[in-house]
Structures are given as structure tokens and as C-alpha cells.
Amino acid sequence: MAMTATEKQRYARHLSLAEIGAAGQSRLKNSKVVVIGAGGLGSPSALYLAAAGVGKLALVDYDVVDLSNLQRQVLFTNADVAQSKVAAAAKRLAALNPDIEVVAHDLQLTADNILDTLREYDVVIDGTDRVSTRYLINDACVILGKPLVSAAIHRFEGQALTYLPERGPCYRCLFPNAKDGQVPNCADAGVLGVLPGVMGSIQATEAIKLILGIGELLTGRLLTYDALTTRFDEFTVARRTDCAVCGEHPTILTPQDAVPKSKTTAAQRALISHSTPRQLQLRLGSAAESTTPILLVDVREPHEFERGHLAGCVNVPIGELAARMDELVASLSGSSRGRSSRPDVVFVCRSGGRSLQACEMAVGARLTAVPINLDGGLLAWARDVDPEFVVAPV
Amino acid sequence: MACTVRVASPLRSYTAGAASVDAVGHDIAAVLADLDTNYRGIRFRMIDEHDRIRPHIRLYVNHDAVTSLQQAVHPGDTLHLICALSGG
Numbered sequence: 001m002a003m004t005a006t007e008k009q010r011y012a013r014h015l016s017l018a019e020i021g022a023a024g025q026s027r028l029k030n031s032k033v034v035v036i037g038a039g040g041l042g043s044p045s046a047l048y049l050a051a052a053g054v055g056k057l058a059l060v061d062y063d064v065v066d067l068s069n070l071q072r073q074v075l076f077t078n079a080d081v082a083q084s085k086v087a088a089a090a091k092r093l094a095a096l097n098p099d100i101e102v103v104a105h106d107l108q109l110t111a112d113n114i115l116d117t118l119r120e121y122d123v124v125i126d127g128t129d130r131v132s133t134r135y136l137i138n139d140a141c142v143i144l145g146k147p148l149v150s151a152a153i154h155r156f157e158g159q160a161l162t163y164l165p166e167r168g169p170c171y172r173c174l175f176p177n178a179k180d181g182q183v184p185n186c187a188d189a190g191v192l193g194v195l196p197g198v199m200g201s202i203q204a205t206e207a208i209k210l211i212l213g214i215g216e217l218l219t220g221r222l223l224t225y226d227a228l229t230t231r232f233d234e235f236t237v238a239r240r241t242d243c244a245v246c247g248e249h250p251t252i253l254t255p256q257d258a259v260p261k262s263k264t265t266a267a268q269r270a271l272i273s274h275s276t277p278r279q280l281q282l283r284l285g286s287a288a289e290s291t292t293p294i295l296l297v298d299v300r301e302p303h304e305f306e307r308g309h310l311a312g313c314v315n316v317p318i319g320e321l322a323a324r325m326d327e328l329v330a331s332l333s334g335s336s337r338g339r340s341s342r343p344d345v346v347f348v349c350r351s352g353g354r355s356l357q358a359c360e361m362a363v364g365a366r367l368t369a370v371p372i373n374l375d376g377g378l379l380a381w382a383r384d385v386d387p388e389f390v391v392a393p394v
Numbered sequence: 395m396a397c398t399v400r401v402a403s404p405l406r407s408y409t410a411g412a413a414s415v416d417a418v419g420h421d422i423a424a425v426l427a428d429l430d431t432n433y434r435g436i437r438f439r440m441i442d443e444h445d446r447i448r449p450h451i452r453l454y455v456n457h458d459a460v461t462s463l464q465q466a467v468h469p470g471d472t473l474h475l476i477c478a479l480s481g482g
Contacts, residue, residue, distance in 0.1 A: 037482045129482035131450075152479035157403035159479055175478040178450030183480040189404070191481055222452075224476065226403075229413055233400075233474065235454050303407070303435050391409040 001026075007099065011053055016127030019214045024055060029100075034121040036137055037220040038085040038108065040196030041151050043075040043205060048204035050093040051388040052101055054211070057093060058103040058121065061085040072193035089340045109133060114140040120257040126150045131183045132257075138163070138171035139164075140255045142245045151207045156192050156228040158199035161218055162206050163236065168219035173240040173392075179319030187394070191347045195227050272359040273372045277381040280346065280374055284310075293343040295331060299358045300349050300392075307392030308380070309365060312350065318354045325365045332368065345371050349392060352377040397467050399429060404475040408436040417473070422453065422464040425473055440475065450478040 003011075003022065014020045016030075033054050035042045038061040049057055065073070065080040065088055080088040086104035093102045105117060114136060118124055124146050126137050134150065141148040141163060148163040150171055163170045202223065209215040222235045245252040275283070283294060298309050299318040309315070314331065316324050332343055345368045347355035355373050360372040374381070380388040396416045398434035401409050409415050415457060423445075424445070430437035440451045445463060453460035454474040455467060467473065 038482045048405045064481050127482045131480040131481060134480065151482075153481040154477075154479040155403045157404075157479065159476075174452065176449040178478040178480075183404070183450060189481070196482070220475070226413060235452070235457055235474065235476070236459065303439065306435075317470060339445070 003181070007032050008191060009264055010097075010099070012164065014052070018214060022289075024212045024214075027211055027213075028053045028208065029055040031123045032058070033123045033207055033211075034060060034061045034105075034118060034388045035123065035125045036126060036128065036133075037127035038073070038075060038089045039069070039127055039129060040072040040153065040191065040193075041200040042125070043073045043090075044197050044374060045125050045127060045204045045207070046075060046089060047096065049207060050097045050102070052099060052204070052208055054207075055095065056101045056103065056121075058105055059086045059089050059093075060107065060109060060117065062104040062106060062108040062131040068148035072191065072196050074197070082223060093310070109136060111136065111257045112288065114255050118146060120143060121146065125203050125207060127196075127203065131178045134171060136255055136257065139252050141165075142170050142172075143253070147210055149210070151203050151204045152194050153191055153199055155189050155394075156195060157227060157228070158225040160199055160202050160206070160223045160225075160230055161221070162210070162218065164210075164219045169239040170243065170246045171238045172245050173243045176223060176240070176244065192227055195225075198225060198227070202366045214331050233250065234358055256366040269360060269362045271363050271370055272356070273370045274375045277384040278376060280381075281385050283296075295328075295343040295345045297328065297345060297347050298349070299347055299354050304350065308378075308390035310378075316359055318349070321358055321361055322365075325361075326365060342368065344368065346374060347371060348374040348378060348381075350377045351379050396469060397425060397471045397473055399425070399473045399475065402475045404479070405436060406478045408433040408439075417453070419467055420466055421463065422460055423475060424475070425467050426463070436475050440481055452476040 011025050014025050015022060031054050033049055035046045038059045046057060047060060059108060063082050063085050065076045065085055067081050070076060075089045077094050084106055086106045090102045090104040106244040107113065108115060118140055124141050126134060126148060128134060138148060151158060151160040159176060206217055209217060220237055224233045241248045244250060259292055296310055296313040298305055298313040298315050299321060301317050302315060305315040326346050345362060347358040349355040352375050355377060359371040359373045378391045382391050396418050399415050399417050401413055401415060416426045417428045419428050426437045426441065440448055442448055455465065455471050
């Protein structure tokens with residue numbers, strides 16, 4: 001279909017490029033892209049894809065806008081705080097380019113819904129903040145034969161890789177297996193606000209080149225960016241013949257939920273109790289007289305634990321928790337001897353995120369009747385209870 | 395026999411924040427052992443109890459992927475330590 005006068009004006013700088021022109025702009029208009037995660041990476045990706053004239057642009061997220069998001073998530077403004085991310089983003093993108101169709105998927109991707117959610121799109125952009133979700137998306141893209149542009153960030157460092165079905169390595173070829181607890185996220189470690197601007201823009205660039213069929217993609221090449229030293233590097237990544245999803249004998253034939261969280265029902269999540277640092281301090285102070293003992297489980301990595309931990313804590317890194325649940329059950333049996341009731345289990349970590357995940361796993365495994373999360377984690381403990389307490393960086 | 399080691403962001407808590415440090419050794423195993431002498435615990439974050447590179451870690455000498463800890467390292471080489479990141 002011929003371009004309108006308004007479209008010719010809007011996309012004039014694209015039309016001037018021999019690599020795009022009217023034919024390329026038409027390709028962009030007929031394309032469908034889904035951006036998963038309306039966060040630091042998803043913000044610039046979605047903004048540039050909307051501005052570029054991608055005809056159908058979908059966003060997937062289930063979160064609401066928090067004030068702490070605004071330092072880097074440039075899709076949102078103060079007025080959007082506490083609003084649904086995808087709803088606010090859809091409004092912003094439609095205002096930027098009313099000629100495109102914007103779709104808001106307000107949902108958490110799971111093994112049950114991911115194939116249907118991604119099926120209609122030509123390109124998938126991964127801007128999520130959990131490694132288990134990255135594997136879920138990667139596996140779904142391999143199974144569906146969809147190109148996937150992945151990026152991830154941490155503090156001052158970013159990575160990007162583009163997967164092309166049958167033509168390059170997938171995310172599992174790069175990192176065959178990683179667990180959420182092994183790979184810190186921005187909530188725990190912090191991130192330079194402008195960093196996702198760089199990496200999300202690279203993702204949008206990759207998607208546009210892919211749709212247009214121009215240039216060279218980051219296929220088989222891992223791009224890394226160190227914002228502190230202003231240094232880009234790239235590393236060759238080969239397809240693994242033993243890759244569990246795209247290898248010669250795949251063992252992953254359907255998407256799988258790696259994190260028990262997605263299998264935890266709302267009713268089960270309601271069983272989790274929450275403690276402030278001061279409440280925990282009072283509880284620990286009266287532990288000797290209490291009929292209900294307490295078991296403290298620190299789910300940080302060993303190197304964090306070694307730098308400082310609460311007295312009497314057991315260290316079970318979150319990535320090992322599922323496998324070591326039996327050990328915890330045995331600890332509970334042992335520590336309840338001579339007492340009238342089983343211990344309460346309190347999970348702690350640096351900022352309260354990993355410990356909440358541990359609580360959900362404990363509910364799923366029926367470890368304890370009511371697992372307790374230390375809200376705000378040890379950072380809150382150091383702030384509210386013990387200023388001398390050393391909280392190791394991730 | 396010094397080589398440069400470029401340290402991934404999640405491992406910089408071991409190197410006092412340094413993005414780049416020096417280490418010596420004729421192969422990857424020796425370089426990592428030297429690194430661990432100066433930055434206690436960093437090796438275990440990358441290599442498991444069976445001397446295998448952990449699946450969320452990639453090592454590169456210059457731009458060649460490391461597949462064996464016996465791979466040679468030459469003076470002036472750069473060993474890149476790369477970790478999976480999850481932030482978005």
C-alpha cells in the first residue's frame with residue numbers, strides 16, 4: 001500500500017537511506033515485534049521501534065511502575081507510578097506514533113502461555129530481568145523458530161546476542177545453564193541508568209536490520225559493553241551440538257518453567273509471612289523463651305555470606321535451595337526436638353528479592369507452614385537495626 | 395609471563411572494583427590459580443569442584459573461547475571472564 005503524505009514526512013530520514021527507502025519502510029510497517037519486559041531495556045527498544053514505524057508492536061510485562069524505575073525506564077513519567085507498565089507504555093507509544101498498532105500483554109510469561117503469546121510475532125526482544133525467564137523465552141523462540149534479540153545488564157556492563165533459527169547459536173549455547181541466584185539482577189546490584197539506553201537501542205537496531213534484511217547481525221557474536229571504561233568487545237559464540245534445545249538431540253521439546261514461583265498459586269503466596277528487621281530483632285531476642293524456635297536461612301551466595309551474616313544463620317544459596325530442601329527439612333526436625341512446635345523459617349538475602357523467591361519455593365515444597373521473608377533484606381537490617389553490619393556486594 | 399585479565403562486572407567484588415587486573419601462568423589453570431591467590435574465592439565462582447567451567451561463565455583468551463583449563467596463555471594475552479547477566 002502506498003505511503004500517505006504524513007508517513008512520507010514522518011519517515012523522511014529513513015526514506016533517504018538507500019538501505020531502507022520506501023520498500024524498507026513498508027517492510028517495517030508490515031512487521032510485528034514483541035518486546036518482553038517493559039523495563040530499562042524494553043523502554044528504549046519499544047520507543048525506537050515505535051518511532052521507526054514497526055506496524056505492530058507488543059509489550060509483555062505484569063508489573064506496575066515504581067518510582068525507582070524512572071531512573072532508567074524512559075517510557076514512564078511520574079504520573080505513571082503505580083500504573084500498569086504495559087498500559088502506561090502503550091499510551092506513550094501510541095502518542096509517539098499513532099499510525100502503529102500497540103498491544104499490551106499484561107501477563108507473566110509461563111510455560112503454559114508463552115508459545116501462544118509469541119507465535120504471531122516476527123521478532124522477539126528479550127529485556128527481562130530474571131535468568132530463568134531468559135531461558136523460557138529462548139526455548140520458546142527455538143521451538144517456534146523465531147528470531148530473538150537478547151540483551152542483559154548489570155551495574156555498568158551490558159551484553160547482547162541475536163539468535164537466528166537454524167543459523168546461529170541460541171542463548172543456551174552461550175550459557176547452557178544458569179540459576180537465578182547465581183546471576184544477580186539490577187534490584188540487588190544496581191545499574192547505571194543510561195546503560196539500558198545503550199543496550200536497548202542496540203536491540204532495536206538489531207530488530208530493524210533483521211526486518212529489513214540489511215547489515216550484519218549479532219548472530220554468533222556476543223557483544224559486551226563496559227560503560228565504566230567505554231569499551232565494546234565481541235566474542236565468537238558457536239552453536240553447541242549438545243545444546244539442550246537447539247542441539248542435535250534436544251531434550252527440551254516444550255517450554256519449561258524453571259522457577260517454582262510460576263507454579264505457586266496466589267493462595268500459596270498468601271501463606272508467606274513478612275517481617276521487618278525490627279520485628280525479626282525482637283523475635284530473635286525472645287527466641288530462648290519462645291515455644292516456637294526459629295531457623296534462619298541466608299540464601300545469598302557463599303562469598304556474600306562470608307563477608308557478614310546474622311548469627312546462627314544457615315547458608316543455602318538460592319540456586320541450591322530446591323536441591324537442598326530435604327536438608328532443611330532435616331534441620332527443622334532436629335531443631336524442634338524438645339520443643340512443642342516446628343521452627344518458623346525466616347529467609348534472608350541482601351535486599352529481600354531472593355529470599356521472597358525462597359519463601360515461594362518453601363511453600364511449594366511444604367517445607368514449613370508459614371515461611372517468613374525478611375523484607376528489605378540485610379540492607380534494611382543494617383539500616384534499621386545494626387549500622388555496623390557489613391552487607392557484601394553481589 | 396603476565397597476562398591481562400578483564401573481569402566481568404559480577405566478579406569485581408573480588409577485585410575491589412577493578413575491571414582489569416594482571417595475572418601470571420602458562421595456561422588457564424595456572425592463571426586462575428594465580429588470580430585466586432590475589433583475589434581469594436574468585437576461581438570458585440567460575441570453576442566447579444570438578445574443574446569444569448561453570449555453565450553461566452564463559453572464558454576467552456583474546457577472542458578465542460576457552461574449552462580446556464590446559465589451554466595455553468602467552469605473555470600479553472588477555473583473558474576475558476564473562477558472566478551471564480540477568481538485569482533488564
